[in-house]
Amino acid sequence: MNWNALLPDITLSLGILIVFVLDLFSTKRHYRTLTYISAFVPVFAFFSLFFVEYPAKSFFDLYKVSSLTLLGKAVLYVLTSLVLFSMHEYYEKKVSVYTELSYLPLLSTLGLSLLISSANLVLLFLSLELASIGMYLMVSLLKDEYTSKEAGFKYLLIGAVGTSTLALGSTFYYASTGSLFFREYRDENTLFTLAMFLIISALALKASAVPYHFWTPDAYEGAPTPITGYLSSVPKVALYFLLVDLLSYFYHVKQWLILVAIISLLSMFYANIVAYAQRSVKRLLAYSTIAHAGYFFLGISVADPQLQRALLFYVILYAFASLGSFTIMSALEKKEGFSHHILDYRGLFKEHPVLSSLFALFLFAFIGIPPMALFVGKLGLFIGLVNSFLLPLALAFVIASIVSAGYYLRVIVSMFLEEGEKRYPPTRVSGGEALTILLCSLIILILGIFPHLLYDLIEL
Amino acid sequence: MENLLNLAIFLPLVGAIAVALVRREMFSKILSLGISTLVFLIVAYLFLNFNWQAQGFQYITKLNWIPSLGISYHVGVDGMAISLLLMTALVFLVAIIWSWRVEDRPNLYFSLFLLLETACLGVFSALDFFLFYLFWEGMLIPMYFIIGLWGHDRKVYAANKFFIYTFFGSVFLLLGLASIVVYGYVMTGKLSFDYMFHLGFSYPFWLQTAAFLLFGLGFAVKIPMWPVHTWLPDAHVEAPTAGSVVLAAVLLKMGTFGFVRYSLPLFPDASKYFIPLIFFLSLVAIIYTAMMAIAQTHIKRLIAYSSISHMGVVTLGTFAMDLNALNGAIYMMIAHGLSSAALFMSAGFIYDRIHSYHMDDLGGLARYLPKLAVLFMISGLAGIGFPGLAGFVAEFLVFLGTYKNFPVWAFIAGVGVVLSAAYFLYMYKRVMFEEETLSEYRIEKWKHLKDLETHHMLSFFLIIALAFIMGLYPYPFVKVIEHTSKYVLGG
Numbered sequence: 001m002n003w004n005a006l007l008p009d010i011t012l013s014l015g016i017l018i019v020f021v022l023d024l025f026s027t028k029r030h031y032r033t034l035t036y037i038s039a040f041v042p043v044f045a046f047f048s049l050f051f052v053e054y055p056a057k058s059f060f061d062l063y064k065v066s067s068l069t070l071l072g073k074a075v076l077y078v079l080t081s082l083v084l085f086s087m088h089e090y091y092e093k094k095v096s097v098y099t100e101l102s103y104l105p106l107l108s109t110l111g112l113s114l115l116i117s118s119a120n121l122v123l124l125f126l127s128l129e130l131a132s133i134g135m136y137l138m139v140s141l142l143k144d145e146y147t148s149k150e151a152g153f154k155y156l157l158i159g160a161v162g163t164s165t166l167a168l169g170s171t172f173y174y175a176s177t178g179s180l181f182f183r184e185y186r187d188e189n190t191l192f193t194l195a196m197f198l199i200i201s202a203l204a205l206k207a208s209a210v211p212y213h214f215w216t217p218d219a220y221e222g223a224p225t226p227i228t229g230y231l232s233s234v235p236k237v238a239l240y241f242l243l244v245d246l247l248s249y250f251y252h253v254k255q256w257l258i259l260v261a262i263i264s265l266l267s268m269f270y271a272n273i274v275a276y277a278q279r280s281v282k283r284l285l286a287y288s289t290i291a292h293a294g295y296f297f298l299g300i301s302v303a304d305p306q307l308q309r310a311l312l313f314y315v316i317l318y319a320f321a322s323l324g325s326f327t328i329m330s331a332l333e334k335k336e337g338f339s340h341h342i343l344d345y346r347g348l349f350k351e352h353p354v355l356s357s358l359f360a361l362f363l364f365a366f367i368g369i370p371p372m373a374l375f376v377g378k379l380g381l382f383i384g385l386v387n388s389f390l391l392p393l394a395l396a397f398v399i400a401s402i403v404s405a406g407y408y409l410r411v412i413v414s415m416f417l418e419e420g421e422k423r424y425p426p427t428r429v430s431g432g433e434a435l436t437i438l439l440c441s442l443i444i445l446i447l448g449i450f451p452h453l454l455y456d457l458i459e460l
Numbered sequence: 461m462e463n464l465l466n467l468a469i470f471l472p473l474v475g476a477i478a479v480a481l482v483r484r485e486m487f488s489k490i491l492s493l494g495i496s497t498l499v500f501l502i503v504a505y506l507f508l509n510f511n512w513q514a515q516g517f518q519y520i521t522k523l524n525w526i527p528s529l530g531i532s533y534h535v536g537v538d539g540m541a542i543s544l545l546l547m548t549a550l551v552f553l554v555a556i557i558w559s560w561r562v563e564d565r566p567n568l569y570f571s572l573f574l575l576l577e578t579a580c581l582g583v584f585s586a587l588d589f590f591l592f593y594l595f596w597e598g599m600l601i602p603m604y605f606i607i608g609l610w611g612h613d614r615k616v617y618a619a620n621k622f623f624i625y626t627f628f629g630s631v632f633l634l635l636g637l638a639s640i641v642v643y644g645y646v647m648t649g650k651l652s653f654d655y656m657f658h659l660g661f662s663y664p665f666w667l668q669t670a671a672f673l674l675f676g677l678g679f680a681v682k683i684p685m686w687p688v689h690t691w692l693p694d695a696h697v698e699a700p701t702a703g704s705v706v707l708a709a710v711l712l713k714m715g716t717f718g719f720v721r722y723s724l725p726l727f728p729d730a731s732k733y734f735i736p737l738i739f740f741l742s743l744v745a746i747i748y749t750a751m752m753a754i755a756q757t758h759i760k761r762l763i764a765y766s767s768i769s770h771m772g773v774v775t776l777g778t779f780a781m782d783l784n785a786l787n788g789a790i791y792m793m794i795a796h797g798l799s800s801a802a803l804f805m806s807a808g809f810i811y812d813r814i815h816s817y818h819m820d821d822l823g824g825l826a827r828y829l830p831k832l833a834v835l836f837m838i839s840g841l842a843g844i845g846f847p848g849l850a851g852f853v854a855e856f857l858v859f860l861g862t863y864k865n866f867p868v869w870a871f872i873a874g875v876g877v878v879l880s881a882a883y884f885l886y887m888y889k890r891v892m893f894e895e896e897t898l899s900e901y902r903i904e905k906w907k908h909l910k911d912l913e914t915h916h917m918l919s920f921f922l923i924i925a926l927a928f929i930m931g932l933y934p935y936p937f938v939k940v941i942e943h944t945s946k947y948v949l950g951g
Contacts, residue, residue, distance in 0.1 A: 364601060367627070370594045379590075380529075382638035387645065391670075394638070398631045405627050409620055417608045417616045452526045 005058035005065045008073055011048045012110050015041030019103040032088045034102040039084035041106055042077035049074055064119045067459045072116040072241035075316050079234045079323055080109040085432035086327050087226035093334040096143035105230055108134030112238035121170040121180040132159050139223040151222025158215040162205035169198030182249045196250050207239045209293040210266040220286035225333050229326030232289050233319035240315040243300050244308045251303040260301045267294025268400035275407045282340040288366055291404055292318055298397060299381055302388045305460040310380025312458050317373040324440030325362040328355055331433045335424040346420030356415045358441050363408040365444050368401055373448035465519040468502045469581045471495055476574035485566045492570040496556045500549040507546045512939045530652035534587040539943030540790045541584045547797045551709040552577045554919040555702040576602040580710045589637045589653040600626055611698040618698035625681050625691040633678025636671045643667055668730035675723050683715030683771045686745040696764035701808025708767050708804055709797035716774045716793055724948050738779045739869050745772030750879035757819045762887055763803045770796045776873055777858035785861025786945040787938055788854050795850035798927045802839030813909050819890040823897035828906045833892050835920045840884045842927045850930035
């Protein structure tokens with residue numbers, strides 16, 4: 001047994017247990033201390049990554065370590081830590097303090113961290129469930145908010161469908177290949193195609209791609225905003241690292257390209273058009289996530305190292321931009337009566353020049369304007385797609401991103417160019433929130449100008 | 461010398477950050493004036509030291525930037541670029557002098573202008589596709605906020621329209637860039653965004669056609685060519701005066717610059733193949749938009765349409781495949797930059813004093829604003845190509861060159877250009893003369909109108925002086941420009 005390979009996950013688990021035990025002996029008064037303690041757990045896990053030797057396998061080959069999985073874990077830990085640093089004040093202001101919230105994100109992150117490393121469908125299933133159950137809970141933990149409960153319930157139901165789809169897909173996979181390990185399997189048969197279809201459907205559901213997206217807008221809108229930030233960043237990163245890994249086992253199936261192309265085209269166009277009908281900025285960003293899922297699926301349409309590197313770069317930066325923007329929204333939501341309706345954002349620039357400027361920065365990054373780093377991801381996807389002779393898909397991507405510019409601009413317009421009466425008292429940004437927002441925007445800007453700092457780390 | 465070019469590009473960026481951070485308004489004004497003056501002096505020095513006999517780019521800096529993607533920081537100028545840089549630096553200096561009295565959030569205002577200046581100077585000097593695109597998109601956000609925050613009544617609509625149109629074009633441009641970069645990668649196994657690297661290729665015809673169309677769409681929106689021109693009148697009408705000046709003088713040139721710098725040398729066969737299409741669109745622009753201009757009663761909208769019409773002349777000259785015509789087209793970019801800047805300043809000044817752009821509210825102004833009347837006339841004459849001013853040299857060269865290869869097209873275009881005299885003189889008559897429209901009320905109100913102030917005079921002086929120099933002694937400018945035209949046409 002290679003324990004060294006498991007080091008980061010063990011660190012994380014130990015941390016979770018410590019926080020869990022502390023939680024038993026503490027009351028709501030200690031909530032803030034608990035979150036700070038748990039925010040440091042991923043930091044330790046992050047540093048433990050440097051002591052892991054790779055490539056390696058462990059746990060009867062169920063668990064694998066490569067430079068890619070380590071990078072994925074590093075990103076997950078950084079994101080989780082940022083979420084934990086920034087979330088406590090939101091709950092205190094909302095008078096909805098549950099001490100469990102200090103370790104639930106860690107639990108989900110543990111699941112996702114195992115997910116990246118899984119080399120076997122059983123581990124994949126278990127880790128995905130571990131992550132999902134934590135997320136169902138987090139979505140519904142907001143006191144006296146009906147929408148939060150509804151969101152959690154909806155997420156649970158649809159998520160359960162996804163889980164069972166994955167289980168069914170695994171069954172077919174076993175039936176056709178005789179093993180639950182991922183491995184090269186070149187035979188073309190219906191059973192294998194079906195397994196591929198079901199597994200991809202389940203993962204697309206978790207990645208909120210159309211037509212499996214129905215939980216996304218409701219869960220995003222109903223969930224407490226820091227948790228929405230978590231949902232839109234951490235699991236997405238893990239899922240695409242997993243998908244890039246799975247790609248090498250599935251891409252040779254004839255229907256792969258068609259399936260992925262359909263999912264991504266539907267996601268891009270459906271979400272970008274429906275987003276125009278939204279009045280709530282939170283919901284609008286949920287549709288933006290769906291649209292991005294469409295862009296990201298383009299990155300796994302064929303196996304091409306250029307394309308997958310660009311995809312992972314794009315996903316990582318997207319996660320930071322998304323976390324940053326949701327953190328700004330949760331800082332704003334601490335105002336009494338602030339509801340994320342687009343009208344609430346009017347004239348925000350006058351009240352909060354820094355917050356709104358950074359929010360605009362993230363929105364421009366979503367549109368894909370340089371020098372924000374998401375642009376480099378977009379360019380990388382273009383290059384990869386053209387390189388694989390998928391010019392039609394690249395053109396569709398171009399058109400979709402043009403379509404998307406309008407709704408992001410509407411938020412920017414209402415923040416900067418429209419006058420709003422001052423309805424709410426100004427909000428104070430807590431230290432953790434400031435840290436998260438600043439770090440996310442710095443990462444977006446610095447990696448936009450020097451993308452190779454991250455790009456060279458993605459080794460395929 | 462090389463470092464001076466880099467300094468000129470990034471000094472405004474540093475200035476923009478500094479101006480945004482300080483609180484004192486006077487300090488920010490002086491700082492931005494100082495920086496734009498310094499940049500102008502540096503660029504003028506580079507222009508004077510430019511060696512037009514030597515071949516190839518000059519003042520080159522090349523640094524490794526993103527090695528794994530084959531992207532480098534590579535800047536340098538040729539004759540066209542250095543002339544456009546000179547015009548850009550001058551126009552920004554003038555825009556900042558002109559805005560001396562701006563009252564609404566001056567720090568942010570000047571900061572955005574300096575940011576815009578970095579982007580514009582960068583576009584003209586970048587020799588790397590990635591760097592070029594970075595600057596190309598970099599101008600989008602400052603201009604968006606300049607229109608959106610300091611514009612007139614329908615500023616939000618105009619700003620959004622500007623943003624979406626330009627973004628529409630530039631994403632296609634990005635795809636075009638990606639496709640030729642990938643072709644280079646497939647052929648040589650080396651990923652490179654370098655312009656020089658790609659200049660050596662001869663692409664297959666299918667790729668040339670595809671890339672020409674993708675690039676062309678990006679450039680056409682910016683120029684703007686008919687039928688993607690509709691954002692321009694709105695943007696101009698709603699933009700603040702200095703914003704209009706920069707938009708007309710510098711931003712529109714990025715498109716035509718792109719055609720000369722990228723489309724012609726990289727895709728020579730496709731450029732020849734698409735001559736009829738480009739000529740058709742140019743002629744429609746020249747004649748149709750000139751007629752649109754005649755129909756306007758809003759003076760800024762009229763000038764905006766006249767810009768589209770003049771840019772039609774530029775695209776005509778660019779694709780005439782003749783040395784003189786190409787020289788003329790590049791000359792026209794600079795000449796039009798100067799004349800449109802002066803015209804928009806005049807229109808902006810009228811709005812400052814009378815608070816209206818509509819001809820019906822004006823009329824008989826010459827008696828009350830005599831200095832403006834003179835300068836407005838000179839600006840207009842510069843625009844319509846009056847001998848002795850820069851526009852004349854440009855139009856003469858364009859038609860001379862085009863006539864040699866395409867007499868029919870040149871004839872029709874020449875007839876179209878006559879319309880420019882019609883709309884300008886018509887506007888001048890309605891705004892400045894027509895004293896019979898003066899009512900008692902208006903006379904009473906206008907009696908105390910203040911004519912041009914010192915900073916206005918200074919702005920006009922700088923622009924018109926260069927227009928006269930370029931009109932009366934075009935030789936050095938044509939020589940510098942020919943430095944580009946020769947290698948573009950493969951001579």
